[in-house]
Amino acid sequence: MPILTRRNLLKASAIAGAYGVGLGIAGKFAGKAAAAEPLTLKTAKIEANLTDGGTTRSVLTYGNAGMPPVVRMKKGEPFAARLINGIDDPTTIHWHGIRLPNNMDGVPFLTQPYVYTGDHFDYAFTPPDAGTFWYHPHCNTLEQMGHGMTGVIVVENPKDPAFDSEVVLNLRDWRLGGDGQFIAQFRPRDAAKSGTYGTVRTANWQQEPQYDAPSGGLVRLRIAITDVTRIYSFRMDGAEATVIAIDGNPVPQRFPLDLLQLGPGQRLELAVRIPDSEGAIVKLEDIKGTNPKVLATLRA
Template identity: 60%
Template sequence: MTFVSRRTLLKSAAVLSAYGAGLAVMPRLSQALAATDPVEIEALTGDVLLDGKQATRGVMRYALSGQTSTDPSPPILRARRGEAFKARLINRLDEPTTIHWHGIRLPNDQDGVPFVTQPHVYTGDRFDYAFSPPDAGTFWYHPHCNTLTQMGRGLAGVLVVEDERDPVFDGEVVLNLRDFRLGGDSQFIEQFKPREAAKTGTFGTLRTANWRPEPHYDVPAGGLVRVRILAADVTRIYNLKLAGAEAQIIAIDGHPLLERIPLDMAVVSPGQRLDLAVRVADSEGVEMVLEDIRPSTPKVVARFRAVGASLKRNLGDLGSLAENAGVEADLSNATEIPLLLSATAETAARDSICGTLGYSFWAINKVPYPGDTPDPTAPIAELKLGRTYLLNVENVTPHAHPIHLHGMNFKAISSNKREVQPLVSDTYLVLPDEKVQLALVADNPGDWVFHCHIIEHQKTGMTGYFRVT
């Protein structure tokens, strides 16, 4: 087993990799890419073995052009903070698509939302994205067109933004967590049920990490391993515990914690990311198990096995992650914006080229988003560039909503349900009956979508956008 350190990875200007089961770090590195060369990402449809029984037809996946791999799961893209990153989407699906770069503060026309920031990318067409990520951390990429079907069938990958000032780990594991909705014959079944979309959302039947049920990864005994976790599922909220090893939460949603938190149980909702520093067991062959304990019976997410002689590292040896930009809010001059998350009984969403579920179950400020449509839709609010705003989010429903803001970050200020840490983030899980204040500095001009990341909720009305001018 060859372990690739972060320092080695950072020798490339923009490193891309794909990963396979049983490997703790990026085992196959592509050649370094010049800053002027785009990473070519193909969106494809094909047959993939997901449940270990027989191939599932109609799986949608991302692949790097010109690279062959036995691993069909989405490639991990790597970029460096502050350096040019270019990606060319080549659409080989039978329908339009786009790429949204979740959590990245980028120019508005690179955000990947049809009818809001860019045109669709039709079958056979391509679209070039270019930006310099200002923050380091764990982010991701996925479509924003016919989202439930395309994400539900596989289109969601991890984007890692590196910083050479970050501490060196002895290994790295990247986990892309998601369900697939398959029947007993290994084929896709209906992606959603209306009665479930009107509640918590429709859960998948096959639970995977990196498109495999309960994958295992070899990690260096006694070493410090960075585990990057993405909740790419369209519905599931995870309650994660790690048995057999000591671990600390070092970053949430890509942003470093000022004070690391020992991992007891971490809640990660759709759209969110969690970075762990794991101190691997010393004895070779010892297994560590990451579990989701949210169901009545805990489910194994992934297994880690210690290999080799102990490196005898200590979590106290680990230096700090490089800081990202904070949210420097001027609360004394903040403008408050009410945001009511509620159910609705409005008329059905209109059909469009980016698809609709045909229902409106949810709303923001009592207005359900009409679907992905070219018809004019008013913004939730118009924000002035550079001003501070307090988003007063109130969830009057009995269900949780992971609310995601495109293109900017916010910081939790207060909640009526729990003590909040002033963490910089782009996604916040709003609990039932919770009232939370999120501070936002309108520092990025454009139209920025704001929506629930339970995709059935997004597609049935709980969506809107802010206009920053």
């Protein structure tokens, strides 16, 4: 029987904490989530149509169907996911903005080991807060995130007011050349400015996508900025929009979206009153800089 010393006690505590069996909130959350049916998220390298310049090669995603799926959870209910690594580089998943056990946070060498090619890692936790969040790797992020591995998380609250419909937008930049292929993700001279911007801007991997919404209805618009550089100045044209949450947190007092500036990793939730006239167009715009852009439209 080993002698109980301070060193042995600290060593045993560290091992217990690393595997989520220690006391406290992490162990409680991980245990509650153990019974959830796991969602499979398998990383893959695919081709995708992101521009008119041709099919883009070496796009990285989860699954084989294009953009990473919107992952839906419910506040206070166990969630589980299995990450299977199908790309050449090691990877992880970081659940950005969600309060969860440290050993589920997806930071290699700090909270979990690398997930190497062909291996898997099981995540299990219970989200304590509702809101809009996002997920991404914490490994070689310049390439993995820059090539597409960023997805949106929606944590639903069954007590929320009902909306007539919901639209989720994953906003991101791509560094693509005229032929539609990836170019250098980083330029050293941009480090002294505001970062290296993309050349193609998309919402849900499309340029200016359009979504139908009920005439006269109330739409919950969830927006996540999932790239690493661009700052947006949001404006809504053609409808009344009210800010109801920022970064997953309900705002203390709702206010009209006149002009709101948000940066990388941030999220925004809007309540948009769609016009009564069928066929009317509502535009979500980014008016920052010298090249204003329509990000997406809603059609009554």
